[in-house]
Amino acid sequence: MLIGCPKEIKNQEYRVGITPSAAQEAISHGHKVIIEQSAGLGAGFTDEDYTNVGAGIADTAAEIFATADMVVKVKEPQAVERAQLRENQILYTYLHLAPDPDQTHDLLNSGVTAIAYETVTDNGGGLPLLAPMSEVAGRLAPQVGSWTLQKANGGRGVLMGGVPGVSPARVLVIGGGVVGTHAARIAAGMGADVTVLDKSIPRLRYLDDVFGGIINTGFASQGNTIEHVAQADMVIGAVLIPGAAAPKLISRDQLSDMKPGAALVDVAIDQGGCFETSKATTHDDPIYEVDGIMHYCVANMPGAVARTSTIALGNATLPFMLNIANTGWKYACENDANLMNGLNTHAGKLTYAAVGDALNLPHISGGEALAI
Secondary structure, three states, X not given: OEEEEOOOOOOOOOOOOOOHHHHHHHHHOOOEEEEEOOOOHHHXXXXXXXXXXXXXXXXXXXXXXXXXXXXXXXXXXXXXXXXXXXXXXXXXXXXXXXXXXXXXXXHHHHOOEEEEXXXXXXXXXXXXXXXXXXXXXXXXXXXXXXXXXXXXXXXXXXXXXXXXXXXXOEEEEXXXXXXXXXXXXXXXXXXXXXXXXXXXXXXXXXXXXXXXXXXEEEEOXXXXXXXXXXXXXXXXXOOOOOOOOOOOOEOOHHHHHOOOOOEEEEOOHHHOOOEOOXXXXXXXXXXXXXOOEEEEOXXXXXXXXXXXXXXXXXXXXXXXHHHHHHHOXXXXXXXXXXXXXXXXXXXXXXXXXXXXXXXXXOOOOHHHHHOO
């Protein structure tokens, strides 16, 4: 199979879909790999790093989209990239279709077979290709939140760890999954007073055991959430419904109950955001203010630490990429239910129910897609 990796073109996205070591692994299995010129530079990989392992270098992304059997990326394809996708081609990347009708319709119109990192599962019901970026985003969230809290950025001017005689910042993490766990760990390490809310009692029990009382835990009922939001200096939204639009946890009306200059960090922005007032921002212009509350809603947070993110993501995506390349996507999906869960579109058909429900579009099952 000819595997192609174009350079990411989303604003300030420095990650790359294939590392030199992943390219070497694919080539050792008999496949050809082509990388767009300079695609890896943002993550610290030169063209020579790729050619040294046998990969080819393409002058343009158009060459990759025109020739590759499978296109491997990091972020969802932008409009100019979607226009180059075609039927009988595999797209393997993050998609986040539920809040993005334009991308969804373009993928359906192209006929491409699109496999989304964020909906591939594992035997325990986890999301192994989303997890490494959730870990990165979770660890970044308190850092960017503390920056947002600085007075020069419109925040309350509160130091995360406080100082002797001055209380630390109160940080509320809503969602105790991968993002929330890592966000809580870093926020607590910065000296903040951290509370994690979740609706799963077993998960709260787990967090209490793991952190040994360093953080507080609470049940994410509506009333409890409202109470904690009003007391927080920073709220980190860390909820996820796989493949579906994120639930709205804080309404605009509730902003008036918050401390002026408090920070909202929306890690769920790729899935539409979990605050009513969230809108996607970029690393160029990451924060904005609504009713006196500062919002940080960068849609590709891990891109800020591109090398760490690229290597972590490549470690996770490589086994599935090889399976697809070695056996073809149909055989790979038919024999791996976890990979089948990653299938989002094929031959003009939507194949992921949660996206269909979010966008009010018809969908077919993965099994039906295999028959096309």
